[in-house]
Amino acid sequence: MQERTAAWLLLLLALIAGGAGGFYYAWNLNPLTVVNVGPDRLTEADREVYILLVSEAYLHDGDLGRAQARLQLLGEGDLVQLVSVRADSAYLSGADPDEIRALTTLAEALGGNPLAADVFTGTLAPPFTPTPTARIEVELSPTLPEPTATPTVFVPTVTPTQAVTTTYTLIGREEVCQAEGAGLIEVLVLNEGGSGVPAVPVLARWEGGQNRFFTGLKPDQGSGYADFQTTPDRIYSIELVGLSQPVVGLSSFACTDDTGQIGTPVYTLVFAPLTEE
């Protein structure tokens, strides 16, 4: 009887010891390696990259059904929230305008209302594709989403609603020598009523380079405002892409302010529509 009790006791102890040993083996000595999996297993950093690429792919092909199918592979239920949160985060953190535009455009297309929607609304009018209702199963034999329609390849352009048929002209130019801070070119784009026009692409050029930015990305400065920080000792030109003639000769060479202090120039350029005859 005693031996039987001891056997049960030892069995229990052996189970515990074996369990601990097995767990240690599985966790430390021979950990699981997973390959050939779906995007739902991606790390957070790679998910961010994946979602951004889905957004840019949508900007490129305008295939909403395919974008949705790709996002569903991440295994998250609320796609609107998934993209909107990223779009808002990109907007608030001052990310690259192209990234904000891609994420915002997709978030809006999915039915969301991202913060930057006012800036980028209307930047893309993709062809309609129905929302897939079937959930996509993804494991070792994946079925990738095929394009839901014959894709129309086009490169979207930022099209401000106020500026589609309007040409802009420079109506104000001010230069101030600022003793402190970096050189700056401020651009203000107004509509006929004098209100700011968001999402207007602005191109700054200098010898050997150029940079494109948009109005409206600093809402606290007004929806038609944009600025560009200059590098000393260059000469810049500024234009509203496809909408205005370039404003040339904006120098970032050192200047002297009213008090005799050395500073850097800050330009303010105001654009307004040309009245059509």
Add this chain to the structure above:
Amino acid sequence: MQRVVIAILVGLGLGAGAGAGVGWLLQAQQIMVEMEDLHPEYKADYTIMVAQSYVLTEDWDLAQSQLGRLGESDPAGYVVQLAERYIDEGRNPDEIRLLVRLAARYGVVTEPMQPFLPNQDG
């Protein structure tokens, strides 16, 4: 005595199996992977998205960095192989053009790719 030995062996064996099973199961629930561990078809789709992004941004450094996440030792070779596979399999011509464009940017254009170069018809 024999009963005791058997109990210990059985206990250890069962315990080890169960412990390892639980360990692997827990890992399977939490394990996260990087782009390079994706199934090849997902890697291919990712590559197409990189190509679409490249068409928009024309930022080659960015495209290379995004392709670098696939962990391929020879990204150019990978893109070329993928493009040729898509051509062989008669995949969507728009996707083939995107891949060919990437391959061409790497400086590799093979004969099957010729019809899909941007300045070609179709």
